[in-house]
Amino acid sequence: xxxxxxxxxxxxxxxxxxxxxxxxxxxxxxxxxxxxxxxxxxxxxxxxxxxxxxxxxxxxxxxxxxxxxxxxxxxxxxxxxxxxxxxxxxxxxxxxxxxxxxxxxxxxxxxxxxxxxxxxxxxxxxxxxxxxxxxxxxxxxxxxxxxxxxxxxxxxxxxxxxxxxxxxxxxxxxxxxxxxxxxxxxxxxxxxxxxxxxxxxxxxxxxxxxxxxxxxxxxxxxxxxxxxxxxxxxx
Amino acid sequence: xxxxxxxxxxxxxxxxxxxxxxxxxxxxxxxxxxxxxxxxxxxxxxxxxxxxxxxxxxxxxxxxxxxxxxxxxxxxxxxxxxxxxxxxxxxxxxxxxxxxxxxxxxxxxxxxxxxxxxxxxxxxxxxxxxxxxxxxxxxxxxxxxxxxxxxxxxxxxxxxxxxxxxxxxxxxxxxxxxxxxxxxxxxxxxxxxxxxxxxxxxxxxxxxxxxxxxxxxxxxxxxxxxxxxxxxxxxxxxxxxxxxxxxxxxxxxxxxxxxxxxxxxxxxxxxxxxxxxxxxxxxxxxxxxxxxxxxxxxxxxxxxxxxxxxxxxxxxxxxxxxxxxxxxxxxxxxxxxxxxxxxxxxxxxxxxxxxxxxxxxxxxxxxxxxxxxxxxxxxxxxxxxxxxxxxxxxxxxxxx
Numbered sequence: 222x223x224x225x226x227x228x229x230x231x232x233x234x235x236x237x238x239x240x241x242x243x244x245x246x247x248x249x250x251x252x253x254x255x256x257x258x259x260x261x262x263x264x265x266x267x268x269x270x271x272x273x274x275x276x277x278x279x280x281x282x283x284x285x286x287x288x289x290x291x292x293x294x295x296x297x298x299x300x301x302x303x304x305x306x307x308x309x310x311x312x313x314x315x316x317x318x319x320x321x322x323x324x325x326x327x328x329x330x331x332x333x334x335x336x337x338x339x340x341x342x343x344x345x346x347x348x349x350x351x352x353x354x355x356x357x358x359x360x361x362x363x364x365x366x367x368x369x370x371x372x373x374x375x376x377x378x379x380x381x382x383x384x385x386x387x388x389x390x391x392x393x394x395x396x397x398x399x400x401x402x403x404x405x406x407x408x409x410x411x412x413x414x415x416x417x418x419x420x421x422x423x424x425x426x427x428x429x430x431x432x433x434x435x436x437x438x439x440x441x442x443x444x445x446x447x448x449x450x451x452x453x454x455x456x
Numbered sequence: 457x458x459x460x461x462x463x464x465x466x467x468x469x470x471x472x473x474x475x476x477x478x479x480x481x482x483x484x485x486x487x488x489x490x491x492x493x494x495x496x497x498x499x500x501x502x503x504x505x506x507x508x509x510x511x512x513x514x515x516x517x518x519x520x521x522x523x524x525x526x527x528x529x530x531x532x533x534x535x536x537x538x539x540x541x542x543x544x545x546x547x548x549x550x551x552x553x554x555x556x557x558x559x560x561x562x563x564x565x566x567x568x569x570x571x572x573x574x575x576x577x578x579x580x581x582x583x584x585x586x587x588x589x590x591x592x593x594x595x596x597x598x599x600x601x602x603x604x605x606x607x608x609x610x611x612x613x614x615x616x617x618x619x620x621x622x623x624x625x626x627x628x629x630x631x632x633x634x635x636x637x638x639x640x641x642x643x644x645x646x647x648x649x650x651x652x653x654x655x656x657x658x659x660x661x662x663x664x665x666x667x668x669x670x671x672x673x674x675x676x677x678x679x680x681x682x683x684x685x686x687x688x689x690x691x692x693x694x695x696x697x698x699x700x701x702x703x704x705x706x707x708x709x710x711x712x713x714x715x716x717x718x719x720x721x722x723x724x725x726x727x728x729x730x731x732x733x734x735x736x737x738x739x740x741x742x743x744x745x746x747x748x749x750x751x752x753x754x755x756x757x758x759x760x761x762x763x764x765x766x767x768x769x770x771x772x773x774x775x776x777x778x779x780x781x782x783x784x785x786x787x788x789x790x791x792x793x794x795x796x797x798x799x800x801x802x803x804x805x806x807x808x809x810x811x812x813x814x815x816x817x818x819x820x821x822x823x824x825x826x827x828x829x830x831x832x833x834x835x836x837x838x839x840x841x842x843x844x845x846x847x848x849x850x851x852x853x854x855x856x
Contacts, residue, residue: 244473245688252685256472259689263696271703278711298527299572299594299655302587304711309719311730344735353739353797355581356502360512362736363580381524385517389580392512396505422733425726427751 270295278304317341317418318365320394323443327407336416339397361397364390365417376441390415391444395451410451416440475600475694479818480811482557484701485564485601487807488592489555491585492571495800496548503544506574506581509535513578522576526652529576530569533649543573557606562633564601565663568593572656585801588808591704597659598697600690605822634667698811705808706769709785713765722762725755731796739797747795761788775814782812 245256273295276285285292296302317340324332339361346357368390371383378384394413404410419437424430470476499506509515515535522532530543547570554563571593575586582590602608615625641660644650650657673682721727731737732744748754764784771777786806793802 244469244684244691246469246473247684248681248688252681255685256688256692260468260472260692263692267696267700270700271707274704274707278707298525298576298653300591302591302708304584304708305715306584306712307727307731308712308715308722310721311719311727312734313721313730315735317735340735347736347739347797348741350739350797351794352498352799354499354502355583356499356505358736358797359581359583360505363583364512367580381520385521388517389513392514396512422730425729425748425751425754428726 270300274300274302278302313422314419315340315422316362316365317420318361318394318415319418320398320413320415322398322403322410322414323412324404324408325411326405331411332408334403337398337401337403338418339394342397361393364393376439387444391446392450395446404451409448410446412443412445414441414443471695472688472691475603475691477698477811477815478600478603479605479815479822480813481596481599481601481694481698481701482603482605483810483813483818484592484807485557485560485596485599486555486605487810488589488596488804489551489567491800491803491807492567492589492593493548493551493555494803496544496551496574498800504540507531507544507577508540509537511578513580518577521579522652527576527579528569528572528650528652528656530573530649531577533644543570546570547574557602557608559630559633560602560606560608561597561600561663561667562637564593564597564599565660566637568597568656568659583798583801585798585804588708588801588804592701592804592808594655594659595697595701595704597663598693599701600694631671634664634671638664701808701811702772705811706772708805708808709765709768713762713768716762717766722758725758726751728758728761729754737796737798740795743795760784764788772812778812779814782809785809 245253248256273292276282276288276292277296277300279285317338319336319338319340321336322334324334326332343357343361347353350357364386367382368386371379371386373379378387391413394415395410398404398410398413417439419439421432421434423434424432475481496503505511509531515532518529519532522529531540533539546566550563550566550570554560554567557563571589575582575590618625641664645657645661650660670686673686677683716722716727719727721730729748732748738744764781768778768781768785771781786809789802789805789809793799
C-alpha cells in the first residue's frame with residue numbers, strides 16, 4: 222500500500238551509537254541471509270494472519286468450512302472480532318429487560334413487587350449524557366443478548382454458557398433491585414423473574430410503512446436468588 | 457521479468473532500511489493510548505461493577521469462561537480486591553506512559569497487558585470500540601511507534617547530542633525495567649499463570665528476550681553488522697505490523713460495508729433512521745428526530761455510509777480520493793460519538809483511521825502543536841515579549 226509517503230528523515234538510532242543506516246545493503250552475505258530469513262518469516266506470518274482474520278470475518282465459504290478448526294485455533298481467544306456493525310440490518314426494536322421480585326419481609330411474609338423496567342432506567346441515564354458508561358449502555362443489553370443466544374425457545378440453558386448467562390443476568394438484576402431498594406427495610410430478595418418487552422421502533426413519519434406497536438413479551442421462569450448474593454454489593 | 461526483479465529489490469530495500477510511517481504509527485499509538493486512558497478515567501466510579509471480583513460478572517463466572525477459552529487476564533490470578541485496584545491503576549499508568557512514549561516498546565507490551573487484563577476479565581461489557589482497542593494493543597507491540605512525538609525520541613536526541621560532545625551516555629533505567637519485568641514474567645510463568653492460550657505468553661517472552669539481545673548486541677558487539685541486522689529485523693517487523701494494522705482497518709470497513717449491502721434497510725435507504733431511535737443509542741432524542749426529519753437526507757446518509765465503507769480499501773491506491781474518504785469517515789465517527797452516544801467507540805475508530813493520514817498533514821499538526829507549546833511556555837516565562845516561532849523549538853515534535 223503506497224497510499225502514503227514516508228519521511229525518510231525520521232529515523233533514530235535506538236542503539237547506543239548512531240549506526241550507519243544502509244539496510245541490508247550494508248551487510249555481508251551471512252547477515253544478509255539472516256535478514257532475508259527474517260523477512261520471509263515476517264511476510265509469511267503477516268499473510269497467514271491477515272488470511273485467517275479475513276476468513277474469520279467473511280461469510281462461511283468453501284475454504285473456511287474446510288479449515289474451520291485451524292481458523293478458530295488461530296483467532297480465538299485474542300483475535301476474535303465482529304464487524305457486522307448495524308448489519309445486515311440495524312436493530313429495529315427496542316428490547317427492554319424488566320424484572321420483578323419476591324421479597325421475604327422481616328415478619329416472614331412474602332411480597333411480590335411490580336415490574337421494574339431496568340432498560341428504561343438505563344435509557345434515562347443515557348439521555349443527555351455525552352459519556353455513557355458501559356454499565357448503562359452495554360451491561361444489561363449484552364447480558365440479555367448473551368442469555369437469548371444460549372437458551373432454547375423454552376428458555377432452557379444450553380451448555381455451560383447458558384448457565385453462565387443465567388447467573389450473570391441474575392446478578393445484574395439483583396444488583397439493580399438493590400439500588401432501587403426493592404426489598405425495603407429488613408426485606409430479602411428470594412426469587413426474581415425476568416421478562417423482555419420488545420416494541421418495534423415506529424417507522425419514520427415520511428414512510429408509509431405500518432408496524433404493530435403492540436409490545437411482545439418473553440417471560441423467563443422464576444429464579445431462586447442464593448442468599449449470599451441477595452445481600453451482595455459489587456462495590 | 458527484469459522490471460519485476462527491480463521492483464522486488466526496491467521493495468525489499470524499502471521495508472528493511474527504515475520503519476515506514478513513523479508519524480502514522482505515533483499517532484495511532486497516541487490515539488489508542490488516549491482512548492483507553494479516557495475510558496478508564498470515565499469508568500473509574502464503575503470499575504468494580506465492570507471488572508471487579510464482586511461485579512455482576514463475578515470472579516467465579518469469569519474463571520469458568522476463561523477455563524474454556526484460555527484468554528489472558530491478570531485479574532484471574534487472584535480475586536483479591538487490592539490486586540484489582542493495582543491492576544486498574546497500572547492500566548491507567550501504562551496508558552499515560554505509552555501516550556507519552558516513555559520506553560515505548562516496553563510500555564506497549566504493558567499497555568497490552570492492561571487492556572487484555574480488564575477486557576478479557578469481563579468480555580460481555582465491551583462493544584466494537586473495545587474490540588478495536590484489543591486488537592490494536594496487540595499489533596502496536598510489534599511497531600516502532602515511539603520514533604517521533606515521544607519522550608524516547610527526545611531522549612535519543614539528547615543522547616546523540618551528548619555523544620557528539622564526547623560524553624558517555626549510560627542508561628540505567630532500561631536494564632532495571634527489564635530486570636523487574638523479567639522477574640515478574642518468570643514468576644508468573646513458574647506459578648502457572650500463563651498456562652492458558654499461547655498467544656500472549658509468546659509475545660511477552662519474545663519481546664523480553666529480544667530486548668536482552670538488543671542490549672547485548674548494542675553494548676558488546678565488536679562490529680557494526682549485528683547491530684545493523686537487528687535494526688533491519690526491527691524494521692521488517694514494524695513494517696509487517698503496520699501492514700497488519702492497515703489491513704485490519706480495511707477489513708473492518710469492508711466487513712461493515714459488504715454485510716450492509718445485503719440488508720433490506722440499507723437498500724431501501726431507511727437504515728440510519730433506526731439506530732437513532734433505539735433507547736440505548738439515543739442520548740439526544742430531539743437531535744435524532746431533527747437529523748431524521750427528511751427521508752431524502754436519511755437515504756443519502758444511508759447510501760453514503762455503505763458507499764464509503766465499501767469503497768475505502770480500494771481508494772488506498774489513489775492518495776487524493778483516499779484522503780477525501782478518510783475525512784468523511786472521521787467526520788462520520790465524530791458525529792456518531794455524540795448522536796449515538798458512543799464516544800469511546802468513535803475515538804477508537806478515529807485512532808485506527810489515523811494510520812492512513814498523510815505525512816505532510818501529520819507533520820504540520822506536529823509543528824502546530826509544538827508552536828502552541830512554545831507560546832504557552834513563553835507566556836509563562838513572564839515579561840519577555842514572546843519570540844516568534846523559534847525554529848529550534850518548533851522542531852521538538854519532529855526530530856530531524
